[in-house]
Amino acid sequence: MGVLPVPAEVRAILLDIEGTTTPIAFVQETLFPYIKDNVKEYLRAHWEEEECQRDVGLLRKQAQEDSSLDGAVPIPLESGSGEEELERVIQAVVDNVHWQMSMDRKTTALKQLQGHMWRAAYATGLVKGEIFKDVVPAIRKWREAGMKVYIYSSGSIEAQKLLFGYSTEGDILELFDGHFDTKIGPKVESESYRRIAASIGCATNNILFLTDIPREANAAEEADTHVAVVIRPGNAGLTDDEKSYYSLISSFTELFLPSST
Ligand SMILES: CSCCC(=O)C(=O)COP(=O)(O)O
Numbered sequence: 001m002g003v004l005p006v007p008a009e010v011r012a013i014l015l016d017i018e019g020t021t022t023p024i025a026f027v028q029e030t031l032f033p034y035i036k037d038n039v040k041e042y043l044r045a046h047w048e049e050e051e052c053q054r055d056v057g058l059l060r061k062q063a064q065e066d067s068s069l070d071g072a073v074p075i076p077l078e079s080g081s082g083e084e085e086l087e088r089v090i091q092a093v094v095d096n097v098h099w100q101m102s103m104d105r106k107t108t109a110l111k112q113l114q115g116h117m118w119r120a121a122y123a124t125g126l127v128k129g130e131i132f133k134d135v136v137p138a139i140r141k142w143r144e145a146g147m148k149v150y151i152y153s154s155g156s157i158e159a160q161k162l163l164f165g166y167s168t169e170g171d172i173l174e175l176f177d178g179h180f181d182t183k184i185g186p187k188v189e190s191e192s193y194r195r196i197a198a199s200i201g202c203a204t205n206n207i208l209f210l211t212d213i214p215r216e217a218n219a220a221e222e223a224d225t226h227v228a229v230v231i232r233p234g235n236a237g238l239t240d241d242e243k244s245y246y247s248l249i250s251s252f253t254e255l256f257l258p259s260s261t
């Protein structure tokens, strides 16, 4: 590690969040416990709202797709009215959310609900999005050098905007030219990177993707996107093969842009 020259053809930097811009500990020890602790109350309070019903509908559909998986939790339709019936369905949603989270599933259904639930946590100041110190100054420099900067996270776009809008560095949403989540496709599938390039309006090799997860780096690379794996405190260790194969950085300041002499 030290200095990583950015290929001259790169026009856009695509950033993962957890383990890249943000400590894994913040996601695992602050954001996720908030969901586990509050999901039942949230569902009770918002059940009649259209957005909540859409989220439950997505979770129910996902539960049907997951029905053959070990430990899968089905979500029944409400049959009839009454407090007891409502509680039965809400409990099934809670159990489903807990089950998905126990495996750190990245389903769009789970991520949509999480994004909606975090709104109150950020807006009331209970939670502030943690950002590594090198991130903001580096992105400012990249942008000054004419680079476009995008986010691609499994967290929903709404959750991404909350994290950066209410961050330890203030509201830094202006630093990003756009956001992508799993609605464009999973991060471990190369087609997602082709779709992102098409959406940005560039070729896949005009993009440099920074992530902590080798499987994601591999998918991006298969689509001919440049990649670097980010080593941050608390990230999962890499194998020796991964360490020697991928370009590695431990701080965004290690990226060297051709025009930043
Ligand atoms: C952006 S909100 C919290 C992040 C999250 O829910 C998640 O699953 C992290 O995934 P990433 O793709 O950013 O590693």
Ligand SMILES: [Mg+2]
Residues within 6 Å of the ligand: 016, 017, 018, 019, 020, 211, 212, 213
């Ligand atoms: Mg990550």
